[in-house]
Amino acid sequence: MVNTTVRIESIEIKNFKNVGYGHLDFESEKKSGRASILGLYGQNGSGKTALIDALELFRLALSGSTIPAYFAD
Secondary structure: OOOOOOOOOEEEEEEEOOEEEEEEEOEOHHHOOOEOOOOOOOOOOOOHHHHHHHHHHHHHHHHOOOOOHHHOO
């Protein structure tokens, strides 16, 4: 099995949990096109947990794993 690295440069979320629409670019101007992120912060209800859940779903989809039932809602 080959190890593959996926680098996310941006993410767009539509109608997921409490997020109607959200777009984040992870590209760093200081690293000439390389994506990087140090932390995630925001007000309560701003979609931080929704972003983490969306990334978990993305990881599960890429690995071919079963989606847990708690994502059904």
